[in-house]
Amino acid sequence: MPETLTLSPDHAGIARAAxxxxxxxxxxxxxxxxxxxGADAGDDRAVARIFAAKDRPRFNxxxxxxxxxxxxxxxxxxxxxxxxxxxxxxxxxxxxxxALRAGAxxxxxxxxxxxxxxxxxxxxxxxxDLLAAFGGALAAPSANPSGRVSPTTAxxxxxxxxxxxxxxxxxxxxxxxxxxxxxxxxxGAARLLRPGGLPAEAIEDCLGAPLAIExxxxxxxxxxxxxxxxxxxxxxxxxxxTPEPGEVWIGFGPGCAGAALNLSGGGDMVEAAAxxxxxxxxxxxxxxxxxxxxxAPVPDRGLGRAINDRLARAAAPRP
Ligand code: AMP
Ligand code: MG
Numbered sequence: 001m002p003e004t005l006t007l008s009p010d011h012a013g014i015a016r017a018a019x020x021x022x023x024x025x026x027x028x029x030x031x032x033x034x035x036x037x038g039a040d041a042g043d044d045r046a047v048a049r050i051f052a053a054k055d056r057p058r059f060n061x062x063x064x065x066x067x068x069x070x071x072x073x074x075x076x077x078x079x080x081x082x083x084x085x086x087x088x089x090x091x092x093x094x095x096x097x098x099a100l101r102a103g104a105x106x107x108x109x110x111x112x113x114x115x116x117x118x119x120x121x122x123x124x125x126x127x128x129d130l131l132a133a134f135g136g137a138l139a140a141p142s143a144n145p146s147g148r149v150s151p152t153t154a155x156x157x158x159x160x161x162x163x164x165x166x167x168x169x170x171x172x173x174x175x176x177x178x179x180x181x182x183x184x185x186x187x188g189a190a191r192l193l194r195p196g197g198l199p200a201e202a203i204e205d206c207l208g209a210p211l212a213i214e215x216x217x218x219x220x221x222x223x224x225x226x227x228x229x230x231x232x233x234x235x236x237x238x239x240x241x242t243p244e245p246g247e248v249w250i251g252f253g254p255g256c257a258g259a260a261l262n263l264s265g266g267g268d269m270v271e272a273a274a275x276x277x278x279x280x281x282x283x284x285x286x287x288x289x290x291x292x293x294x295x296a297p298v299p300d301r302g303l304g305r306a307i308n309d310r311l312a313r314a315a316a317p318r319p
Contacts, residue, residue, distance in 0.1 A: 030171030036140030060218030093197030
């Protein structure tokens with residue numbers, strides 16, 4: 001494949017990206033969560049290219065991105081709970097897993113052959129422009145090689161996938177910086193499949209009921225088993241109040257004077273989430289080959305739950 005094009009988020013860039021997607025190519029684009037690696041969700045070969053470009057070992061299901069809830073409802077059945085969450089939080093960092101509509105124009109590679117489908121309406125203006133120009137559903141996992149840190153800038157995408165995808169639209173850094181929260185509403189009570197950029201508490205307030213917690217499809221299910229994911233090259237130690245000599249310390253809050261990096265000096269969760277993946281990359285670069293990173297504790301509430309989930313996976317033993 002020739003060089004990966006970097007496209008501007010203007011009319012010409014979006015039109016070029018939509019044409020590439022229509023031809024079955026892969027185009028990375030910004031969303032408010034992280035950069036997504038987009039493919040025509042109705043084109044089996046295009047979706048298969050996602051797995052090849054990311055070097056994903058398994059065909060786990062992908063999120064279909066849509067311009068609005070009406071388009072989402074043409075692919076999945078939005079039950080009462082899903083419809084309520086969609087009207088409260090779309091567009092935004094929420095993915096809903098609902099029943100797949102019979103005959104929906106979605107490749108079975110997107111659903112991994114399941115009877116359910118994961119749907120999201122992103123809020124980022126560039127993602128919305130691209131979806132409007134493309135005129136269909138885009139399957140889009142994060143635009144990084146499998147298991148590595150998710151990209152929050154176009155430069156991160158080029159670092160990981162340059163030469164393996166047709167283009168990336170440069171829309172600047174992502175505002176949320178964490179993947180979407182995933183909630184399944186099929187078969188009764190709503191379940192949290194993945195904490196993410198929309199705090200679970202906000203979802204529970206909207207539904208007026210607590211969320212059960214469940215592993216997503218394709219996730220390891222043995223108790224205590226934590227998949228290595230979002231992993232930097234360096235080893236990562238968690239909950240570190242006092243780093244050891246040689247460790248690159250990623251702090252959180254005002255009590256971490258001397259940290260090489262701080263997710264948020266003022267202890268702001270939104271700022272910390274937006275900085276997380278870029279700082280994991282920066283710490284990796286500072287630590288160097290075989291180096292070590294230490295992360296300060298982050299309170300486990302609101303966005304902190306998603307931040308801690310990503311840190312725990314980044315620290316998990318590598319396969
Ligand atoms: P990613 O595309 O890398 O952000 O990951 C998408 C996540 O959504 C994965 O953890 C999937 O297992 C989960 N997912 C997607 N579709 C479904 C589905 N139909 N049922 C359950 N989980 C899903
Ligand atoms: Mg990912």
